[in-house]
Amino acid sequence: MKQDIPLRCVCGKVKAVLKDATPARANRVVCCCNGCRQYAHVLGREEEILNAFGGTEVFQLSPLHLILLEGKEHIACLQQTPKGALRWYASCCTSPLFNTLPTLNMPFIGVLRHCVDEERLDVPFEDIVGPIRATLNTQDDFPTKDAKKHNATMWSLFTMIGRLMPMFFAWKLRGHHKDFPFRDPKTGKPTLPVQTNI
Ligand SMILES: [Zn+2]
Protein backbone atom coordinates (compact mmCIF):
# COMPACT_ATOMS: atom_id res chain seq x y z
CA MET A 1 0.00 0.00 0.00
CA LYS A 2 1.19 3.51 -0.79
CA GLN A 3 2.06 5.67 2.19
CA ASP A 4 3.28 9.24 2.64
CA ILE A 5 6.45 9.80 4.66
CA PRO A 6 6.56 13.11 6.55
CA LEU A 7 10.01 14.73 6.76
CA ARG A 8 11.18 17.56 8.98
CA CYS A 9 14.34 19.25 10.17
CA VAL A 10 15.09 19.12 13.89
CA CYS A 11 13.82 22.66 14.61
CA GLY A 12 10.71 22.12 12.48
CA LYS A 13 11.15 25.03 10.03
CA VAL A 14 11.65 22.72 7.06
CA LYS A 15 8.79 20.35 6.33
CA ALA A 16 8.39 18.04 3.37
CA VAL A 17 6.60 14.87 2.42
CA LEU A 18 7.48 11.89 0.28
CA LYS A 19 4.23 11.01 -1.45
CA ASP A 20 3.09 7.47 -2.19
CA ALA A 21 6.15 5.53 -1.06
CA THR A 22 6.09 1.73 -1.19
CA PRO A 23 8.76 -0.90 -0.48
CA ALA A 24 8.81 -1.74 -4.20
CA ARG A 25 9.82 1.82 -5.04
CA ALA A 26 12.44 2.30 -2.35
CA ASN A 27 15.91 1.01 -1.53
CA ARG A 28 16.92 1.18 2.11
CA VAL A 29 20.61 0.89 2.95
CA VAL A 30 23.18 1.83 5.55
CA CYS A 31 26.27 3.62 4.24
CA CYS A 32 29.48 3.59 6.26
CA CYS A 33 31.64 5.61 3.83
CA ASN A 34 33.95 8.36 5.03
CA GLY A 35 31.92 11.02 3.21
CA CYS A 36 28.75 10.15 5.13
CA ARG A 37 30.69 10.05 8.40
CA GLN A 38 32.29 13.41 7.79
CA TYR A 39 28.93 14.86 6.88
CA ALA A 40 27.40 13.75 10.22
CA HIS A 41 30.44 15.23 11.95
CA VAL A 42 30.28 18.56 10.06
CA LEU A 43 26.60 18.89 10.99
CA GLY A 44 27.49 18.17 14.63
CA ARG A 45 25.01 15.29 14.66
CA GLU A 46 27.16 12.15 14.59
CA GLU A 47 25.60 10.89 17.82
CA GLU A 48 22.12 11.02 16.30
CA ILE A 49 22.91 9.95 12.75
CA LEU A 50 25.66 7.30 12.94
CA ASN A 51 24.97 3.79 14.19
CA ALA A 52 27.35 1.68 16.28
CA PHE A 53 29.71 1.10 13.36
CA GLY A 54 29.57 4.55 11.81
CA GLY A 55 26.75 3.86 9.36
CA THR A 56 24.14 6.32 8.13
CA GLU A 57 20.70 4.95 7.28
CA VAL A 58 19.43 6.22 3.95
CA PHE A 59 16.59 5.21 1.68
CA GLN A 60 16.70 5.94 -1.99
CA LEU A 61 13.72 6.72 -4.13
CA SER A 62 12.72 8.75 -7.14
CA PRO A 63 12.81 12.54 -6.68
CA LEU A 64 9.26 12.53 -7.99
CA HIS A 65 7.99 11.62 -4.51
CA LEU A 66 9.42 14.73 -2.84
CA ILE A 67 7.15 17.67 -2.10
CA LEU A 68 8.50 20.57 -0.05
CA LEU A 69 5.88 22.09 2.22
CA GLU A 70 7.63 24.70 4.35
CA GLY A 71 11.01 26.34 4.87
CA LYS A 72 12.38 26.03 1.34
CA GLU A 73 14.53 29.11 2.01
CA HIS A 74 16.48 27.19 4.69
CA ILE A 75 17.64 24.44 2.37
CA ALA A 76 21.35 24.52 1.59
CA CYS A 77 23.73 22.33 -0.39
CA LEU A 78 27.09 20.97 0.71
CA GLN A 79 29.62 19.18 -1.46
CA GLN A 80 32.55 18.02 0.63
CA THR A 81 34.79 16.87 -2.23
CA PRO A 82 34.87 18.08 -5.88
CA LYS A 83 33.10 14.99 -7.28
CA GLY A 84 31.32 13.95 -4.10
CA ALA A 85 27.60 13.70 -3.39
CA LEU A 86 25.50 16.84 -3.11
CA ARG A 87 24.25 16.85 0.44
CA TRP A 88 21.13 18.91 0.97
CA TYR A 89 20.52 19.98 4.53
CA ALA A 90 18.42 22.42 6.59
CA SER A 91 20.63 25.39 7.44
CA CYS A 92 18.28 26.58 10.22
CA CYS A 93 19.44 23.78 12.53
CA THR A 94 22.04 21.80 10.48
CA SER A 95 19.75 18.82 9.96
CA PRO A 96 20.53 16.46 7.10
CA LEU A 97 17.73 15.99 4.58
CA PHE A 98 18.65 14.17 1.38
CA ASN A 99 21.61 13.45 -0.89
CA THR A 100 21.90 13.38 -4.66
CA LEU A 101 24.77 12.53 -6.95
CA PRO A 102 26.44 15.43 -8.79
CA THR A 103 25.34 13.97 -12.14
CA LEU A 104 21.84 13.47 -13.50
CA ASN A 105 22.73 9.95 -14.66
CA MET A 106 21.61 8.37 -11.41
CA PRO A 107 18.05 9.58 -10.91
CA PHE A 108 17.43 9.22 -7.18
CA ILE A 109 17.42 11.03 -3.89
CA GLY A 110 18.90 9.35 -0.83
CA VAL A 111 16.80 10.48 2.11
CA LEU A 112 18.35 10.29 5.55
CA ARG A 113 16.27 8.33 8.04
CA HIS A 114 17.19 11.07 10.52
CA CYS A 115 14.77 13.54 8.90
CA VAL A 116 11.75 11.20 8.92
CA ASP A 117 9.09 12.54 11.27
CA GLU A 118 8.61 9.17 12.96
CA GLU A 119 5.87 10.39 15.28
CA ARG A 120 3.66 11.19 12.33
CA LEU A 121 4.03 7.87 10.54
CA ASP A 122 0.76 5.98 10.26
CA VAL A 123 2.40 2.57 9.92
CA PRO A 124 5.84 1.20 10.88
CA PHE A 125 8.66 2.65 8.77
CA GLU A 126 9.70 -0.82 7.60
CA ASP A 127 6.23 -1.37 6.08
CA ILE A 128 6.68 1.74 3.91
CA VAL A 129 10.23 1.36 2.61
CA GLY A 130 11.03 -2.28 3.31
CA PRO A 131 13.99 -3.77 5.19
CA ILE A 132 17.62 -2.64 5.06
CA ARG A 133 18.84 -4.30 1.86
CA ALA A 134 22.57 -3.77 2.33
CA THR A 135 25.24 -2.17 4.50
CA LEU A 136 27.74 -0.48 2.21
CA ASN A 137 31.33 0.78 2.39
CA THR A 138 32.09 -0.85 5.74
CA GLN A 139 35.32 0.28 7.43
CA ASP A 140 37.76 -1.29 9.89
CA ASP A 141 35.42 -0.70 12.82
CA PHE A 142 32.70 -2.92 11.30
CA PRO A 143 32.09 -6.17 13.25
CA THR A 144 32.78 -8.63 10.39
CA LYS A 145 31.21 -11.51 12.35
CA ASP A 146 27.88 -9.71 12.03
CA ALA A 147 28.16 -9.21 8.27
CA LYS A 148 25.18 -11.47 7.50
CA LYS A 149 22.99 -9.91 10.16
CA HIS A 150 23.55 -6.45 8.68
CA ASN A 151 23.42 -7.54 5.04
CA ALA A 152 27.02 -6.43 4.62
CA THR A 153 27.98 -9.37 2.40
CA MET A 154 28.87 -9.38 -1.30
CA TRP A 155 25.69 -11.33 -1.91
CA SER A 156 23.56 -8.59 -0.29
CA LEU A 157 25.38 -5.99 -2.35
CA PHE A 158 24.76 -7.81 -5.62
CA THR A 159 21.12 -8.57 -4.92
CA MET A 160 20.57 -4.96 -3.84
CA ILE A 161 22.15 -3.65 -7.06
CA GLY A 162 20.20 -6.16 -9.14
CA ARG A 163 16.98 -4.90 -7.60
CA LEU A 164 17.89 -1.22 -7.80
CA MET A 165 19.12 -0.96 -11.37
CA PRO A 166 15.73 -1.62 -13.02
CA MET A 167 14.21 1.04 -10.73
CA PHE A 168 16.86 3.60 -11.73
CA PHE A 169 16.38 2.73 -15.36
CA ALA A 170 12.60 3.19 -15.15
CA TRP A 171 12.91 6.52 -13.33
CA LYS A 172 15.45 7.78 -15.82
CA LEU A 173 13.29 6.70 -18.79
CA ARG A 174 10.34 8.55 -17.33
CA GLY A 175 12.45 11.66 -16.73
CA HIS A 176 12.17 11.65 -12.92
CA HIS A 177 15.78 12.86 -12.65
CA LYS A 178 14.55 16.27 -13.81
CA ASP A 179 12.14 16.56 -10.91
CA PHE A 180 14.44 17.53 -8.09
CA PRO A 181 13.42 21.07 -7.03
CA PHE A 182 16.92 22.55 -6.60
CA ARG A 183 18.64 21.51 -9.81
CA ASP A 184 18.53 22.77 -13.34
CA PRO A 185 16.61 20.00 -15.14
CA LYS A 186 18.85 20.25 -18.21
CA THR A 187 22.35 20.54 -16.76
CA GLY A 188 21.72 19.01 -13.34
CA LYS A 189 23.60 21.92 -11.75
CA PRO A 190 22.32 22.97 -8.32
CA THR A 191 20.30 26.18 -8.40
CA LEU A 192 21.57 27.03 -4.91
CA PRO A 193 25.16 28.01 -4.06
CA VAL A 194 27.22 24.88 -3.35
CA GLN A 195 29.18 25.12 -0.10
CA THR A 196 32.35 23.13 0.52
CA ASN A 197 32.05 23.52 4.28
CA ILE A 198 29.56 24.73 6.85
ZN1 LIG B 1 15.60 23.49 11.11
Ligand SMILES: [Zn+2]
Ligand atom coordinates in the same frame (compact mmCIF):
# COMPACT_ATOMS: atom_id res chain seq x y z
ZN1 LIG C 1 28.16 7.18 2.23
